[in-house]
Amino acid sequence: MEVVAISLKRASIVFLGAFIFLIAVVRSGATQPVSDNPVAQAFFENLEERGLSLTRAGPIHADDDVLKIEGLEGHLRDNPKKRFEVNDLAFAQANVNSDGRIFIGAFAASKLQIIEPDFQFTTEKIAITDLYLPDISRRSNSASELASSLYTSAEMLGLVFQDRHTGQSLPIERFTVTFDSDNDDFPISASIQVSNIVLSRSMLPPSQQSLLDGLGLRQVEANINFEGVWDGELGAVNIPTAEVALKNLFTLQLSLELNGLTDTVVDQSFELASKDNVIALDLLQGVAISNLTLSLIDEGGLEQMIMQQARLNGLSRRAYVKQLTEKAEKQFKQIPERSKQLEFTEALYSFLQNPESISLSVAPRSPVNTAQILGVTALSPLSLVSLLGITMEANVD
Numbered sequence: 134m135e136v137v138a139i140s141l142k143r144a145s146i147v148f149l150g151a152f153i154f155l156i157a158v159v160r161s162g163a164t165q166p167v168s169d170n171p172v173a174q175a176f177f178e179n180l181e182e183r184g185l186s187l188t189r190a191g192p193i194h195a196d197d198d199v200l201k202i203e204g205l206e207g208h209l210r211d212n213p214k215k216r217f218e219v220n221d222l223a224f225a226q227a228n229v230n231s232d233g234r235i236f237i238g239a240f241a242a243s244k245l246q247i248i249e250p251d252f253q254f255t256t257e258k259i260a261i262t263d264l265y266l267p268d269i270s271r272r273s274n275s276a277s278e279l280a281s282s283l284y285t286s287a288e289m290l291g292l293v294f295q296d297r298h299t300g301q302s303l304p305i306e307r308f309t310v311t312f313d314s315d316n317d318d319f320p321i322s323a324s325i326q327v328s329n330i331v332l333s334r335s336m337l338p339p340s341q342q343s344l345l346d347g348l349g350l351r352q353v354e355a356n357i358n359f360e361g362v363w364d365g366e367l368g369a370v371n372i373p374t375a376e377v378a379l380k381n382l383f384t385l386q387l388s389l390e391l392n393g394l395t396d397t398v399v400d401q402s403f404e405l406a407s408k409d410n411v412i413a414l415d416l417l418q419g420v421a422i423s424n425l426t427l428s429l430i431d432e433g434g435l436e437q438m439i440m441q442q443a444r445l446n447g448l449s450r451r452a453y454v455k456q457l458t459e460k461a462e463k464q465f466k467q468i469p470e471r472s473k474q475l476e477f478t479e480a481l482y483s484f485l486q487n488p489e490s491i492s493l494s495v496a497p498r499s500p501v502n503t504a505q506i507l508g509v510t511a512l513s514p515l516s517l518v519s520l521l522g523i524t525m526e527a528n529v530d
Contacts, residue, residue, distance in 0.1 A: 191204065239261075242259040319396070368420075
C-alpha cells in the first residue's frame, strides 16, 4: 500500500535521520558548557565537534556511577531554526577511554524534541545500552569502523512525527534496534522492530481513502520487523526476515541473500550520497543475488480488497478474477519456458480464488551479479526468469 503520510518519503528519511539525531543528541555538536566531570566535559566537547550549539545544559549532577544532565537545548550551528530539546539525560557506568571514545553502559533520556519550521519529531523516552561515542577527530566515518561505534541496543517510546503546517501526525508506539558484532568487527547482526505505526485516513491519497472506506477502516496500524547480518569484509548480506504487517489487511515478507556488498562498496556509495551524487551503477556491478523471496500473506483483508475492486470495475468476483487471470496469462506467455508460463498462471489463479498467500522466489544455481542482470534485461527481460531461477507459488503452508 503506497502511503503518503506527511509525505512518507520525507517521514521515512526523517525517521532514520531522527534516530541518528537521537544518538546525535548524544553525538552532535554544542556550545561551550564547562564541567569538572570528565565524562560531561568530554560529552560537551564531542557535541561541539559535531556541529550543534547548546543554549542550555544542566544542571549537572554526579552520584556514584550515574551522571545526570537536567535539560539540554540547542540548535544546528549553521541553522538556528532547527532546534532540539531534551528534558533530562542520565549516563550510567560512563568513562572516557584512552582512544578518545566515551563509553556509556546505560544511557537514558526523556522527552526529546527535534523542531524545524515545517516539521517536529518527539519521543517520550530513549534507552541505549553499551553506547560508544567516538572522538570525531579520530574517525573517518568508514563502514569498516561502524561496529566500533555502535551500541548493543536502543529503544524509543512514544514517537510522533508531525507536519507543523497541516497538523497531521504519525504516531509510533515503540522503536527498538539491537546490534551485535564480533569483537567490534564484522560480521554485524541487527534486529529492528517498529510497533504500532498509526496511519490515519486523512494521511492517505483519495484512492486509498476509498479503499479503507470499503474495508470499514478509519486508520491502518502497521508493524515492521527486520533481522539481518552483514559481513563487510566478505561482502555477504543475509536478511532472513524483513516484514511489514498491516493489521487486518496483509503482511509483506522479504528474505534476501547478497554477495559482494563489501564495506568498500558501502563507503564509496555513502561518499557519493553525501555529495548529493547519484550512486554509480558500476559500484554495484559486483553485488550478486543468491536468494530472494517476497511473500504476500493475508491478515484478513485480501478477500475484501478483491471484492471491492470487482465492484469498482462493475464485475462479479468470478468475472473479475477471470479478467485478471487472462491479462496476466498474456504477459506470462512471453516467458520462453512453457512450464514457467503454466506455473505462474496457475499460482496467480489459485491465489485469486483463495487469497491466503503468494510468494515469488529467486534461487539461481549460482549467485547472479548486477552486471549480468542488467545485460539480460536489456536484451531479453523475460529471460531473467530462467537466469534467476524465479518461481511462484500460492497458498503453501
